Amino acid sequence: MNAGEEIKKIALARAKLMPENLNMAIGGERLNKEALIKHIEQEDEIGQTIMRVDLEYLKDLASSSIY
Template sequence: MNSIKKDVKELVLARIDVMPPNRNVIIGSYGSFNKEQLKEHVEKEDEIGKKIIEIQLAFLKALKEGDIYKKIDASNTARQ
């Protein structure tokens, strides 16, 4: 993902914008980031920003393909 397309970047930034301001996100060994830090890294398109974009796109793809719902359903079935 050398150069990130503008529309993808805008989508990820919009998703970050709707996060609660007091919520932090842990990204593997990179550490914990607040909303503003996430946005800064995406804007800079640095290593962490690219990882944030990769994670967001993977989530949206899983949502589109129904994988998220399958995992939720499997989790609910296991609890019963």
């Protein structure tokens, strides 16, 4: 499994743990939990943005930039 697949796997796991009533907006599009997971699975522009944000969050967490 390459790094991109690992990031996708992590992003999907994090999304699946989110509450069912989740609502957010990315790129001007309102997303619920189901749509969020769909975009990650499809690896479209929104899905890639979500994965990039998750990766940056994990990097910051690992470097103790956030806690």
